[in-house]
Amino acid sequence: xxxxxxxxxxxxxxxxxxxxxxxxxxxxxxxxxxxxxxxxxxxxxxxxxxxxxxxxxxxxxxxxxxxxxxxxxxxxxxxxxxxxxxxxxxxxxxxxxxxxxxxxxxxxxxxxxxxxxxxxxxxxxxxxxxxxxxxxxxxxxxxxxxxxxxxxxxxxxxxxxxxxxxxxxxxxxxxxxxxxxxxxxxxxxxxxxxxxxxxxxxxxxxxxxxxxxxxxxxxxxxxxxxxxxxxxxxxxxxxxxxxxxxxxxxxxxxxxxxxxxxxxxxxxxxxxxxxxxxxxxxxxxxxxxxxxxxxxxxxxxxxxxxxxxxxxxxxxxxxxxxxxxxxxxxxxxxxxxxxxxxxxxxxxxxxxxxxxxxxxxxxxxxxxxxxxxxxxxxxxxxxxxxxxxxxxxxxxxxxxxxxxxxxxxxxxxxxxxxxxxxxxxxxxxxxxxxxxxxxxxxxxxxxxxxxxxxxxxxxxxxxxxxxxxxx
Numbered sequence: 130x131x132x133x134x135x136x137x138x139x140x141x142x143x144x145x146x147x148x149x150x151x152x153x154x155x156x157x158x159x160x161x162x163x164x165x166x167x168x169x170x171x172x173x174x175x176x177x178x179x180x181x182x183x184x185x186x187x188x189x190x191x192x193x194x195x196x197x198x199x200x201x202x203x204x205x206x207x208x209x210x211x212x213x214x215x216x217x218x219x220x221x222x223x224x225x226x227x228x229x230x231x232x233x234x235x236x237x238x239x240x241x242x243x244x245x246x247x248x249x250x251x252x253x254x255x256x257x258x259x260x261x262x263x264x265x266x267x268x269x270x271x272x273x274x275x276x277x278x279x280x281x282x283x284x285x286x287x288x289x290x291x292x293x294x295x296x297x298x299x300x301x302x303x304x305x306x307x308x309x310x311x312x313x314x315x316x317x318x319x320x321x322x323x324x325x326x327x328x329x330x331x332x333x334x335x336x337x338x339x340x341x342x343x344x345x346x347x348x349x350x351x352x353x354x355x356x357x358x359x360x361x362x363x364x365x366x367x368x369x370x371x372x373x374x375x376x377x378x379x380x381x382x383x384x385x386x387x388x389x390x391x392x393x394x395x396x397x398x399x400x401x402x403x404x405x406x407x408x409x410x411x412x413x414x415x416x417x418x419x420x421x422x423x424x425x426x427x428x429x430x431x432x433x434x435x436x437x438x439x440x441x442x443x444x445x446x447x448x449x450x451x452x453x454x455x456x457x458x459x460x461x462x463x464x465x466x467x468x469x470x471x472x473x474x475x476x477x478x479x480x481x482x483x484x485x486x487x488x489x490x491x492x493x494x495x496x497x498x499x500x501x502x503x504x505x506x507x508x509x510x511x512x513x514x515x516x517x518x519x520x521x522x523x524x525x526x527x528x529x530x531x532x533x534x535x536x537x538x539x540x541x542x543x544x545x546x547x548x549x550x551x552x553x554x555x556x557x558x559x560x561x562x563x564x565x566x567x568x569x570x571x572x573x574x575x576x577x578x579x580x581x582x583x584x585x586x587x588x589x590x591x592x593x594x595x596x597x598x599x600x
Contacts, residue, residue, distance in 0.1 A: 183221070196593050206559045245272060277292050278333050300340035361410065391403070502536055
């Protein structure tokens with residue numbers, strides 16, 4: 130399918146030629162995604178600057194039957210932001226809708242447009258002594274609209290929840306061009322269906338999120354970050370249960386890290402330094418926050434670690450002595466995806482299981498991976514506190530990359546079968562997009578698929594919203 134040039138001209142006229150990209154070099158960044166797995170082609174990238182322009186674009190798309198692919202910062206990992214390879218879909222970039230409309234300290238909310246970069250919102254909130262706790266490795270480039278559309282998780286989900294939990298209201302342009310304005314700041318509202326949750330996590334398949342009201346929190350008075358060494362995932366589970374009991378809501382991060390991803394990071398990320406003097410099989414990076422004082426956070430961290438040492442759960446630990454060292458610890462964790470690339474092919478899994486099942490999953494998944502690709506190297510790290518692990522499997526040393534990546538489906542099938550047996554999910558925070566669409570349909574209850582199709586048909590009867598994604 131191709132789009133008639135006259136139709137393209139009509140779309141371009143809405144935003145003006147300056148913001149209607151047709152040159153292949155200008156388009157290239159919008160059809161490139163981080164893993165290079167999904168080819169994308171588009172004749173036109175539209176960069177509207179107002180909600181009214183988005184509305185006019187969608188009205189014209191509905192009238193002409195033109196597929197639209199909404200796009201934020203382009204950091205998604207499952208192809209949800211990518212057009213297909215036919216050249217028959219238009220990319221709609223929300224990057225220019227980047228105003229922070231309001232920070233309401235009294236209500237602890239921020240009203241922001243979809244193109245606001247996550248880190249920009251974090252910094253604007255901090256200037257008002259408020260915390261926006263969504264924290265991702267891509268926060269310097271990902272955008273709020275994409276965060277909401279994919280229901281992003283990240284390090285802070287343990288204490289504060291996912292993007293869905295942080296969203297109070299949305300502004301959405303429907304496929305018809307109608308604007309659904311639900312920018313409310315209410316924490317309690319029982320007036321019928323919660324319509325915003327159709328669009329949060331909907332990956333742009335039902336409408337275009339153009340703005341949102343999100344929750345803010347008082348900035349913690351004290352934060353302590355520590356890097357602890359452990360012998361096994363079972364020790365990590367015991368450590369988490371103990372830390373959670375002692376710190377409660379003050380435990381704001383609990384990241385499980387195997388030695389392999391740390392070793393890759395130390396080898397391939399310049400400036401990386403091992404936080405501890407000796408190598409250990411497993412690590413935890415934990416954060417404790419206090420709303421009372423810095424001394425309170427420090428005392429609680431010391432109590433947690435002392436108890437863990439006495440219980441023989443932790444073999445060694447280092448508490449960050451200043452913000453620079455805390456930043457170095459975080460950088461180690463955030464660099465682990467990038468550090469895998471020099472090691473060759475990597476087969477990815479973004480899974481969640483009940484927290485108590487994590488040791489069982491790691492043991493069984495490791496055995497299953499070796500059956501599929503003997504000599505492969507599991508690279509396990511992630512948000513243990515909320516049951517979400519990034520279980521990536523790097524090719525055996527010296528293996529042919531393309532031959533190894535040909536095992537992507539059987540490896541996914543083997544790992545995801547264990548996830549299902551443990552009552553988990555094969556997509557914890559990255560979404561479905563193009564990558565996991567067929568698996569979703571094949572594995573979820575038939576009635577769930579049918580209900581999703583009914584919703585899609587009701588809101589997008591002509592099928593122009595991000596086709597080929599999710600459902």
